[in-house]
Amino acid sequence: MLALLVSFLIAVYLLGPDLIARWAADLVVFRKTRVESHAQEVARAIIAAAIPLGIAIVWARWSGAMWARGTQTDVETVFSALQSDNFFQTHHQQFFTSLYAFFWMNYAILWRLYLIVFVACVVRIVIVLNYNRVWRRLHKRWMRTLLATVVPRISEWDLLFSDMLLPEGSFRIMADVLTRTGGLYQGTVQDRMLNSDGTLQSITLANPRRFERNDFRKAKAEDLETVPDEFWFNIPGNLFIVMASDIANLNLRYISRKPLSFQPSVEEREVLTRLLDRLKESK
C-alpha cells in the first residue's frame, strides 16, 4: 500500500505537471521526442517540477492552508500505518482521521501547484506565439538567448519552416529543392511533415515549377546569352510533395506577401508611381 501511495504522489506531484507542460508546448511548436530512459524522464520531471512545487508549498504554508487541516503527526501516522500492519491494527481509528487530514493537506498544495503550472504554460504559449515581437524588443544578445529558453525543445525543421516566428505572419517561405537525382524544383512551402524525432519527412510545395537543366545546358552551349528564366516549367497542382530522403539541397527564402510595401527606396517608389500614373491616364 505504501508503494502504491508513493507512486500516486510521484504521479500527481511530478509527472502530472510535466505532462501538462508537454501538452501545452505541443499546442504551439513541434517538439523533438528524445528517447530517454525511465530514470532520465523521472529526473527531468523532478527538476522541472521542483520550482513550481517549492512555490506551491511555500504558498500553502504562508497562507496557513497546509496546516489548517492536519499536522506533521497525521502525515507520520498515514505513512506508518501503510508501512506496518501492526501499527495499522493498533491505530485503526487514528489512521482514518489522519488520512482525511492528509488528503486535505495534499489538496492545499496540489491545486496551487497545478494553478502555477497552468499559468506558466499560458505565459509560455503567449510568449512563443508573440516571439518575434518580444525578440525584436530585446537588443542584447544574452537577453535573446535567455528568451530562447522559453521555447520548448523545438525541432530545427519546425523552426525553419514555421511562420510562427516570422514578423507579423505576412511572410511566405519559398524553397529551391535540388533532388539527389539532379531535379531542381521551386515553389512556396505549403506544409512540412516531421517525424516524431523532429527530422524532416517531406515538404509540400504550392505553385511548383521544375527547371529543365539538360535543355538549358544544350541551349547555353549553342547560345551563351541564353537566360535560365525560359527553362522553368510550371507543374500543375498545389500539392507537390518532395520526400526528405530525395532532397540533396534545400534553399529557403522568406519573402513578404506584399514585397513592394517593404520599405521601397525613392527610385523604386518613382517607378511604381509612374506605373500608377500611366494606369490612371489610360482610364
Place this chain on the structure above:
Amino acid sequence: MSSSELEYVLSLRDANLGSSQKRLRAEMIEFIQRHEEAVLDQLRAHESAVIPTSFGEITLNLADLREAVA
C-alpha cells in the same frame, strides 16, 4: 536545439529576410521597367500582374501597388 542555437538560427533568418526582400523587389522593379507596357496591360485587364522572378512568379495586385506608393 539549445537556446543559443535557436537564437543563432533566428538571427540568420532575420538577416535572410532583409536580403531576400531587397533582391525580390529589385527583380520586380527591373521587370516592371523592362516590360512596362505588358505589366500595364495586365493591370488594366485583371487589376493584377504576374511578375516572373528568381523566387517564382509573384502576383502584383493593384491594391498592393497603391499601398506601396501611398
